[in-house]
Amino acid sequence: MNEQNIIKKSVTTIKNSVTFKIITILLLILILLIPASMITSLIHEREYRKQSVVQEISSKWGQEQTIAGPVITLPYKKFFEDKEGKKTFSIRYMHFLPEEINITGEIHPEIRYRGIYEAVLYHSELEMTGSFSYPQFEEMNIQEEDIIWSGVFVSVGISDMRGIKEQVVAKINDTPISLSPGIETNDVLRSGISAKISLSEKGAKTSFYFGMNLNGSHQIYFIPVGQLTTVSMSSTWTTPSFDGSFLPVEREINTQGFHAKWKVLHLNRNYPQYWIGSRHKIQGSGFGVKLFTSVDVYQKSMRTVKYAIMFIVFTFMAFFFSEVMNKIRIHPIQYLLAGFGVTVFYTLLLSISEHLNFDIAYIISSLSVIILITAYSRSILKNTYASLTVSAILTMLYAYLYMVLQLEDYALLMGSIGLFAVLGAVMFVTRKIDWYAIRLDEHNDSKM
Structure with missing residues (x-):
């Protein structure tokens, strides 16, 4: 006990x-x-x-957009001898970028709801103007007689083609051109629109104009393909987030929206004005604006x-x-x-x-x-x-x-x-x- x-x-x-x-x-x-x-x-x-719902809404309207170009591509014949000693050739592509490019645009945002979730969408109105210098073939060891002039084309990269809701207006040297979906080669641009063109006479510049209405969601980016690239964007969205490889040189944000301007030189990026094939990639140099929303719940x-x-x-x-x-x-x-x-x-x-x-x-x-x-x-x-x-x-x-x-x-x-x-x-x-x-x-x- x-x-x-x-x-x-x-x-x-x-x-x-x-x-x-x-x-x-x-x-x-x-x-x-x-x-x-x-x-x-x-x-x-x-x-x-929520992300799944937003993705579903965006997929029907337009995803995040990245605009690149225009880029002019010249196909040419590269001659060589085959195993039997016969002279033959393969088709290769030379790409060259604009001397200057000016992009102006307005972003019209809107919010779409599905149940308790919301997605930030936008409709953009863009205008692209600029010019190309006549390509320097001799610097690339290309003979003019080897160029397939009938196959020269200009292309503009658009990351999500579903965002194109109206016909794109395009002019080369003030002459309207008819654009087609897809690009003959993906050396530079992965998706977009293109058209066959004729270059200006030797020593003269080739001017261009593109006007497009593009739908997208959340953000819009641009690739600085010009020797001098200038982008000017405005919107009624009051909480923008400027993102990417370059920040705006000028910006103004108030209760009515924002206005921003970028200026990028070819010396600021890591690829030249012209090259052959897929030697250089341009996707990593994008910049632009996100339609930022405050920290969600x-x-x-x-x-x-x-x-x-x-x-x-x-x-x-x-x-x-x-x-x-x-x-x-x-x-x-x-x-x-x-x-x-x-x-x-x-x-x-x-x-x-x-x-x-x-x-x-x-x-x-x-x-x-x-x-x-x-x-x-x-x-x-x-x-x-x-x-x-x-x-x-x-x-x-x-x-x-x-x-x-x-x-x-x-x-x-x-x-x-x-x-x-x-x-x-x-x-x-x-x-x-x-x-x-x-x-x-x-x-x-x-x-x-």
């Missing part, structure tokens, strides 16, 4: 041990990381669903989930100190339920923000969780002051997280300062506690 009493007393001592309670709380925190991870997967799934929700462990720890910390100070035993299941209450915040935030403004969704979700956990803590702690303390801690946490979410550039700094401040406050409050002397006894333990 004495042995049973000793065992029972030892078990009771362990159960009342602060160390045992802390270990239990740490295990509960690890368990709660599982639903937090599931919420992260849910956010990714919803975000992927999924990105914001993902950022909030990253603070899940901090919220769980601080909530458990509030319960733990209430347990230590008031000598109230709180069962691990009660800790676990409070932790689930914290994690529910993220599903509430995600689901509500898909239908309402994110700020409103944040307020509704945080208030719901604060009220829920405060009411629950009042029932288990049996102490109004302790439950109000839990409520105050949660309120400060959610208010602080909201502030961090608004300060995107300073989020890490503010988060680090906040954690440091909380750690300092906890160390200050608990500096005189004798942890070895504390036992988590029930109220009736003292009566026995």
Whole structure:
């Protein structure tokens, strides 16, 4: 009997041990990381669903557009001797780029909806003018008599041909030309339109004009194929993001929209004005503008989930100190339920923000969780002051997280300062506690 009493007393001592309670709380925190991870997967799934819907809408309207060209291509005969010693030839292509190119255009944005998702689309009106110098064949060791003059063509690269909704107007030396889809060779441009042309006389420039109405989505890029490339774009979109290899030399953004101008020299890129075959690639030199939208609900929700462990720890910390100070035993299941209450915040935030403004969704979700956990803590702690303390801690946490979410550039700094401040406050409050002397006894333990 004495042995049973000793065992029972030892078990009771362990159960009342602060160390045992802390270990239990740490295990509960690890368990709660599982639903937090599931919420992260849910956010990714919803975000992927949105991207699929946007992709579907864009595919019917027009994808992100990249405009390249015009480029003039001259096919010529390359003679050589075959294995039998007979003289034969193969067709090769010489490509040369404009001496100057000027692009002006307007972007007319619009937002299309499908269910709760939205896609940013645009209709652009573009005009391209400029000129080509007469090609220097001798520099490429090409004889003029070897050139197939009837096969000379000009081409303009368009990344998504489905965006062409009206006939493209084109002129070479003020003479209208008829454009066809596709390009005879993909040495320079992968997709686009082309037409057979006749060059100006030797020593004269070949001028060009292209006018097109092009649909697209999210962004429009240009490839600086000219020896001097100038692009001037304007739009009513108020939140542009200038991106790519070159930034605008001039830009103006206001409540009515934006206007931007780029100026790129051939010295700024890594390919020449003319070459043979597929020796050079031009795709990596694009620049342009994205119709930027503010951080969407999924990105914001993902950022909030990253603070899940901090919220769980601080909530458990509030319960733990209430347990230590008031000598109230709180069962691990009660800790676990409070932790689930914290994690529910993220599903509430995600689901509500898909239908309402994110700020409103944040307020509704945080208030719901604060009220829920405060009411629950009042029932288990049996102490109004302790439950109000839990409520105050949660309120400060959610208010602080909201502030961090608004300060995107300073989020890490503010988060680090906040954690440091909380750690300092906890160390200050608990500096005189004798942890070895504390036992988590029930109220009736003292009566026995």
